[in-house]
Amino acid sequence: AQSVTQPDIHITVSEGASLELRCNYSYGATPYLFWYVQSPGQGLQLLLKYFSGDTLVQGIKGFEAEFKRSQSSFNLRKPSVHWSDAAEYFCAVGLNDMRFGAGTRLTVKP
Amino acid sequence: DSGVTQTPKHLITATGQRVTLRCSPRSGDLSVYWYQQSLDQGLQFLIQYYNGEERAKGNILERFSAQQFPDLHSELNLSSLELGDSALYFCASSAEPTQASGANVLTFGAGSRLTVL
Numbered sequence: 001a002q003s004v005t006q007p008d009i010h011i012t013v014s015e016g017a018s019l020e021l022r023c024n025y026s027y028g029a030t031p032y033l034f035w036y037v038q039s040p041g042q043g044l045q046l047l048l049k050y051f052s053g054d055t056l057v058q059g060i061k062g063f064e065a066e067f068k069r070s071q072s073s074f075n076l077r078k079p080s081v082h083w084s085d086a087a088e089y090f091c092a093v094g095l096n097d098m099r100f101g102a103g104t105r106l107t108v109k110p
Numbered sequence: 111d112s113g114v115t116q117t118p119k120h121l122i123t124a125t126g127q128r129v130t131l132r133c134s135p136r137s138g139d140l141s142v143y144w145y146q147q148s149l150d151q152g153l154q155f156l157i158q159y160y161n162g163e164e165r166a167k168g169n170i171l172e173r174f175s176a177q178q179f180p181d182l183h184s185e186l187n188l189s190s191l192e193l194g195d196s197a198l199y200f201c202a203s204s205a206e207p208t209q210a211s212g213a214n215v216l217t218f219g220a221g222s223r224l225t226v227l
Contacts (some may be wrong), residue, residue, distance in 0.1 A: 034215075034216075036218075037142060041220075043114070043200060043218035043219050043220045043221055044113060044200070044202075044216075044218040045218070046215055046216070046217075051213060080158075090153065097155050097158065097166040097167075097168050098143070098155060098216060100145075100152065100153035100155075101152075102152045102176060103152065103153070
């Protein structure tokens with residue numbers, strides 16, 4: 001069965017620092033992987049997706065993620081975090097019945 | 111505005127009652143998905159419809175049911191409500207349920223927050 005694990009429940013970084021959010025997946029075939037962001041009181045917004053091809057994918061808001069099949073990982077990165085990036089981030093895998101991780105809450109210190 | 115409309119935004123009701131949540135998908139999208147988000151369970155996939163037909167089922171309770179109408183809007187019916195049903199219910203839509211060309215990306219609505227007292 002497909003599943004997603006986000007090991008970090010809460011991460012705090014300083015504004016301007018780099019960020020990496022971890023995601024590990026379990027999927028029977030070629031995974032369809034996504035990162036979504038949820039701001040307080042909002043729905044989920046797609047940051048980026050991986051279906052096939054180049055394993056380094058670029059998304060919106062300066063985010064990128066790298067698919068590593070050998071590690072079953074799809075970590076999200078950003079070189080320099082802005083205060084507006086504070087939100088909850090969800091990794092997801094699947095197609096029709098997309099499964100989400102538990103989320104990582106990002107706090108940005110001034 | 112994502113283009114996915116959910117009503118009502120907030121709903122407070124009592125245990126044992128029945129409520130209906132409504133979702134209008136983004137224009138052109140044929141698939142509708144329902145998710146439940148709670149503090150203890152996280153984001154749980156409930157059910158998916160494509161052009162009026164059920165396509166995938168997740169952790170949806172028997173007390174819950176959904177349907178998609180000819181105009182493609184969808185309703186999630188929650189009955190015999192319990193305290194534990196309090197959650198944020200999200201609807202999402204997508205253009206194509208199985209195509210791996212990049213078209214199957216979920217667009218989420220803002221959610222309906224249900225509080226059961």
